[in-house]
Amino acid sequence: MANTTRTNPGESPVKEVSVSDSEVTLRKMQSSFEKNQKAIIGVIVAVVVLVGGYFGYKYLVQAPNEEKASAALFSAERWFELDSLNYTLNGDGQHLGALAVIKKYDGTKAGNLARYYAGMAYLRTGDAANAIKQLEKFDGAGTPLQFLAYGALGDAYMDSKNTGKGIELYKKAAGNDKDNFISPLYLFRAALASEVSGKADEAKKLYLEIKNKFPYSQQAREVDKYLARLGELSID
16 A cells, blocks of 8 residues: 655655555556557567568669669660661660660659650651650750750641640640740740641740740741731841
8 A cells, every 4th residue: 555754844745655566557557568568569560561572662672673674675775866767666686675664664764764855766666646646745844954854745746637626735735935945946836836826816925935035046937927927026
């Protein structure tokens, strides 16, 4: 049992905890742990497995897979640079083409990049439908390739007679105000497509945007004659 000791007059008595009380408390704690230890250990093991599994997957599976995918894509990249488009898509029997890399290494960075090469190769061969299929699945967020992919999609939709979608994607391709090459190029295509489709006001707006935003670009040096044709200004 617990005892009390007297203190100075006016102070409350202090309760002493006996050894037996401590033992009871300890036994209760031990008993509680024994009852719940399977559940507790199960949770700990699950956390270890999840954390260990994540890092194990990342370093033992994902990283080597990325390296293999990158190596597999190397030949397709070289063929694309050489304009060997059939090889780019289908390989040469010994080395994988972009389509096989997409299938074999789906979910890797190289597998994603292979979609870009496949889409561009299809576009160059005149297969707009497959170009659209691959390029729309390509994720190049935050990279210059994404703007090039938007531009290529614009070309593919224009080839498919979907002018409205083509113009929309040309504008997306021109979304980087700091790029003095790609952005004015695709703004110019958007302006031309708008003019051809009878949207003169939209074309004027886009030509003027080139002139104002990218005054030192090649396209800016040419827009005056297009604006004159649309009655926006006169050329002496």
